[in-house]
Amino acid sequence: MAEQTPALHETLPAENMPRRAFHLAVIYILGGLIGLALAIPTLLYLLVPPRSRRQEGWVDAGDISQLTPGAPVEMSFQQSRVDGWRVITEKKTAWVVKEPDNKIVAFGPQCTHLGCAYHWDEGVKQFACPCHASFFAIDGKVLAGPAPRPLDRYVTRVQDNRLQIGPLRNSASNA
Amino acid sequence: MKKRIDQFVEAFDHRTGLHTALRKFLYEEIPQSSGWHQVFGSVALFLILIQFFTGAMLAFNYAPTTGEAYNSLRYILTEVTAGRLMRGLHHWGASMIIVVVVLHMVQVFLWGAYKKPREGTWVVGVILLLLTLAYGLTGYLLPWDNRAYWGTVVATQIGATVPLAGPYVSRILASTGDIGVVTFARFYGLHVLLLPPATLLLIALHVTLVRRHGVQPAPGDEVKPKKSFYPEQVFKDTVAVFIAFAILFTMAIAVRVPLERLADPTDTSYIPRPEWYFLFLFQMLKVFEGPLEVVGTVILPTLAILALIATPFIDRSKLVSIRNRGLAAGVIVLAGLGWAGLTAAAIRSTPPQTAASSIDFSGPTQWMQLKPAELSGIHYYREQNCAACHNVVGGEAKAGPNLLNTARRHDQAWMLLHFKSPQTTSPGTAMAPVNLTGPQLNDLAAAMLALTPDNGNVIDSTPAFVADGAAVYQKNFCSACHAINGVGGKIGPPLNGLSARRTEAWTKEHFVNPQKMSPGTSMGAYKFSNADMDNIVSYLFTLPDK
Numbered sequence: 001m002a003e004q005t006p007a008l009h010e011t012l013p014a015e016n017m018p019r020r021a022f023h024l025a026v027i028y029i030l031g032g033l034i035g036l037a038l039a040i041p042t043l044l045y046l047l048v049p050p051r052s053r054r055q056e057g058w059v060d061a062g063d064i065s066q067l068t069p070g071a072p073v074e075m076s077f078q079q080s081r082v083d084g085w086r087v088i089t090e091k092k093t094a095w096v097v098k099e100p101d102n103k104i105v106a107f108g109p110q111c112t113h114l115g116c117a118y119h120w121d122e123g124v125k126q127f128a129c130p131c132h133a134s135f136f137a138i139d140g141k142v143l144a145g146p147a148p149r150p151l152d153r154y155v156t157r158v159q160d161n162r163l164q165i166g167p168l169r170n171s172a173s174n175a
Numbered sequence: 176m177k178k179r180i181d182q183f184v185e186a187f188d189h190r191t192g193l194h195t196a197l198r199k200f201l202y203e204e205i206p207q208s209s210g211w212h213q214v215f216g217s218v219a220l221f222l223i224l225i226q227f228f229t230g231a232m233l234a235f236n237y238a239p240t241t242g243e244a245y246n247s248l249r250y251i252l253t254e255v256t257a258g259r260l261m262r263g264l265h266h267w268g269a270s271m272i273i274v275v276v277v278l279h280m281v282q283v284f285l286w287g288a289y290k291k292p293r294e295g296t297w298v299v300g301v302i303l304l305l306l307t308l309a310y311g312l313t314g315y316l317l318p319w320d321n322r323a324y325w326g327t328v329v330a331t332q333i334g335a336t337v338p339l340a341g342p343y344v345s346r347i348l349a350s351t352g353d354i355g356v357v358t359f360a361r362f363y364g365l366h367v368l369l370l371p372p373a374t375l376l377l378i379a380l381h382v383t384l385v386r387r388h389g390v391q392p393a394p395g396d397e398v399k400p401k402k403s404f405y406p407e408q409v410f411k412d413t414v415a416v417f418i419a420f421a422i423l424f425t426m427a428i429a430v431r432v433p434l435e436r437l438a439d440p441t442d443t444s445y446i447p448r449p450e451w452y453f454l455f456l457f458q459m460l461k462v463f464e465g466p467l468e469v470v471g472t473v474i475l476p477t478l479a480i481l482a483l484i485a486t487p488f489i490d491r492s493k494l495v496s497i498r499n500r501g502l503a504a505g506v507i508v509l510a511g512l513g514w515a516g517l518t519a520a521a522i523r524s525t526p527p528q529t530a531a532s533s534i535d536f537s538g539p540t541q542w543m544q545l546k547p548a549e550l551s552g553i554h555y556y557r558e559q560n561c562a563a564c565h566n567v568v569g570g571e572a573k574a575g576p577n578l579l580n581t582a583r584r585h586d587q588a589w590m591l592l593h594f595k596s597p598q599t600t601s602p603g604t605a606m607a608p609v610n611l612t613g614p615q616l617n618d619l620a621a622a623m624l625a626l627t628p629d630n631g632n633v634i635d636s637t638p639a640f641v642a643d644g645a646a647v648y649q650k651n652f653c654s655a656c657h658a659i660n661g662v663g664g665k666i667g668p669p670l671n672g673l674s675a676r677r678t679e680a681w682t683k684e685h686f687v688n689p690q691k692m693s694p695g696t697s698m699g700a701y702k703f704s705n706a707d708m709d710n711i712v713s714y715l716f717t718l719p720d721k
Contacts, residue, residue: 023410030417037424038228041257045232048256084236085243085250 050084058157058164061106065161067098072120072127072138074109077165094154094165095120095127097138107140108152108168127151140171148172201405203386208393209408212286214415215279216385220378221416222272225423226310227371229265237317239363241356244319245437252434252537259537263427269311271423273452276304284486284507287495288391294487296384301483303377306370311450313366316359321532324438325447327362328354333460333472353440394496434537444678446526455517458524529679530640530709531716541630542637543719545622546662547654550645550714552622553637555615564606568631574605579631582624590620618649644714647707656698659718667698674716682712 061077076093094106107127111118116131126143127136134145141150155166188194236255238247251258280300283289289297316327331350335341342351349357439445449457456476463471482489490503497504534540542550556562564575585593592599594616597606609616626634648654654663657670673682685692686701686708703711 020406023406027406027410027413030413034417034420037420038225041260042232045255045257045261046235050250050254050256085238085246085254 058166061094061096061163061165063161064096064098064104064158064163067096067104069098069100069102070125070138072097072107074120075106075163079165095151096163099139104156104158104163105140106154106156106163106165108154110152111147112142112149112151112171113145113147201403201409203389203404204401205390205404205408206392206396207399207402208396209390209402211411211415212282213390213408214412215275215282217412218415218419219272219275219279222268222275222419222423223374223378225420226265226268226272229261229268230367232261233265234367239317239360239367241319241359241438244317244359245434248318248434249536253539260427263430263432264423266432267423267426267430269314270451271419272307273311275419276307280304281507284503285497286391286393287497287500287503289487289490290493290495291487291491293384293388293391296381296388297487298484299377299381299384301480303374303381304483305480306374306377308452310366310370311452313362313370315450316354316362317366318434319359319438320435320536321438321442321445322435322447324354324440325442325445326449327358329447329449329457331358336469336472338469338473391495431535432537433533433535435532436534436536439675441675444529445532448525451518454521455514458517458521461524529716530638530713531674531679534638534717539632539636542633542641543717544630544660545625545633545637547645547648547659548618548621548662549625550622550637550642551615551649552618552620552625553634554642554646555611555619556622556634557639557642559609559611559619562634567626567634578623578634579626579628581626585624587617587620587624590623591616594619614649618646638717640710640713641717643706644710644712647703647711648714651701667696670715671718672720673718675720679712679716682715683708686712 057080059077059079061075067073072095074093075096076091078089079092080087080089082088093109095109097105097107099105109117111129111131111134113129113132113134116129118127118129118134118136120126121128124135125138127138127140129135129145129147132146134147135143136147136151137143139150140153142148150171152168152171154168157164157166184194233251236247236251236258238244248262251262283297283300312330315330316323331345331348331354334344334348335350337344345351347361349355349361448454456471459475460468460471463469492500494500542553545553564573566573566577567579581590589600593601594609594611596608597604609619611619648659656664656667658664659670663669677685681692685698686703689696689698689700
């Protein structure tokens with residue numbers, strides 16, 4: 001069978017050589033143009049993040065007048081999140097720490113290793129993750145274990161002794 | 176190097192046979208007479224592949240349930256990059272396939288290529304045409320806007336009139352009661368799960384049959400030496416495919432596919448219209464009424480399909496040249512004229528859309544959240560041609576400052592003083608005093624103070640009738656008694672949701688003669704000009720329900 005039909009780049013004896021080259025060139029060029037016109041929008045469609053409709057606002061997380069330095073408290077609050085075409089309001093928590101200089105820090109509630117929920121271990125005065133024994137200091141720094149970076153922090157502000165929480169920032173990106 | 180490649184290709188071919196198969200396919204011998212008239216099949220195949228691809232891309236961002244379909248499509252259109260293009264390609268591609276498939280059939284018919292021994296190829300082709308129409312019918316529902324919903328209500332009711340089978344058709348489509356989640360799921364299932372594999376299978380069969388019988392030679396061409404499919408005919412097919420794609424791509428970018436408001440089963444004023452290629456059927460139904468209706472809905476379409484399928488068995492003459500087949504040529508001309516006439520009549524009889532139902536929800540709709548005073552202010556902004564010197568969202572540099580976030584810098588008192596006496600607030604400015612009355616300036620100030628980065632597009636995207644209608648609303652102090660978007664008096668009923676409670680005709684009549692429509696009301700009569708009446712009523716009917 002293969003002997004009867006020539007390879008794709010070979011010319012049949014009866015064919016006009018320049019004419020054939022012209023046909024092949026047009027096939028490849030037009031085919032390529034169509035491919036590009038489809039591939040570029042598809043990549044944009046899949047890779048460019050969608051325009052976000054609303055800016056993340058501040059949510060009230062509660063009263064912090066009772067907070068004392070050295071004693072982290074887990075606070076919960078409702079935060080909305082844009083999920084595709086939906087806006088989801090979900091319960092979230094933060095470990096809130098009053099620093100000695102009265103600055104307020106709110107840590108994201110997940111270990112930076114694999115996302116387990118950690119807790120404050122009163123005995124050793126450290127944040128302890130039960131999954132793989134990562135330990136964090138009260139300022140979020142890694143003390144032991146496999147955690148690759150300090151605890152993530154929420155953007156926060158305080159108004160009239162009430163903590164307001166914004167988006168969660170990855171500690172690797174703004175360290 | 177070349178030797179190495181050849182060795183690799185040979186080894187690969189030895190194991191898979193792919194290269195040999197490709198060569199056999201491309202070096203198929205075709206008659207000398209083959210040429211440009213035979214490109215339509217390839218174009219149709221190409222367009223179907225485009226539909227598969229763009230359909231899959233849309234499915235990446237689309238939730239196929241009635242609760243979310245509309246919102247996810249709006250997300251594709253307004254937020255996802257190139258989403259509007261993807262939907263445009265899919266929408267216009269569907270229409271284009273119909274055109275190309277019909278051209279393909281007409282070509283085959285005119286060249287007599289359906290005759291013995293090619294009857295099977297023709298019949299499979301007719302089934303493919305029906306599948307194409309089934310895609311159109313099922314895909315029509317998926318945006319779940321008013322157009323989709325009401326169009327499908329009509330289509331499923333036609334299905335229910337089929338003698339004997341009608342109730343079963345309704346049962347299969349779950350359309351015995353209202354059209355709801357189950358019908359939607361079945362249309363979606365048909366559209367994406369059942370039809371595509373059926374199409375692929377039938378296309379494979381169709382192409383196999385074409386290859387088996389070879390391309391039909393022109394009369395007298397049988398004895399001439401054959402030529403090869405590749406590259407000359409492939410070149411012609413590629414050029415045709417490229418032209419089709421260029422048209423499709425241009426349409427997807429340039430012609431906006433509107434999205435109407437969310438499907439509203441209570442909206443009894445909606446006049447459904449099918450897609451353009453079903454309009455002739457729609458028009459034919461008007462001819463048959465009462466007990467005869469089934470003639471138009473079922474009997475004639477069935478006869479037409481049977482006639483198409485039977486064509487190669489009825490027309491058994493060996494003549495292929497259209498010059499010798501006067502009857503066949505007459506059939507084509509009559510069919511074309513009949514189709515065009517019915518479609519034209521349907522278009523002519525289409526009532527104009529009401530302004531409120533022509534709003535395109537595939538664009539930004541932040542203006543719906545604005546208060547009447549702010550919308551009225553946009554009316555004056557346009558009337559005074561403020562855009563000659565000011566930008567709101569981007570654009571080329573202009574003489575005046577950008578008006579976004581005006582509220583951060585100024586308050587209402589400053590704005591009013593600025594309008595009346597620009598030199599007082601901004602010494603040296605080239606701006607002339609704005610020549611409007613006090614209440615009008617209040618509205619203009621309200622609009623300027625409402626502009627934020629999130630809604631700045633309202634300056635351009637607010638439909639003219641909405642801004643003009645809001646100006647009428649403000650001029651007549653309607654908000655003394657009525658509330659819109661939470662602002663206004665409580666003496667009369669709030670006007671959000673009016674479109675769900677009343678018709679536009681009722682509302683117009685109510686303006687003219689309130690006592691007749693709502694006996695005992697304290698509302699006075701309003702004599703608007705025709706334009707003002709249309710604008711204010713259309714505006715009131717675009718208000719969000721809550």
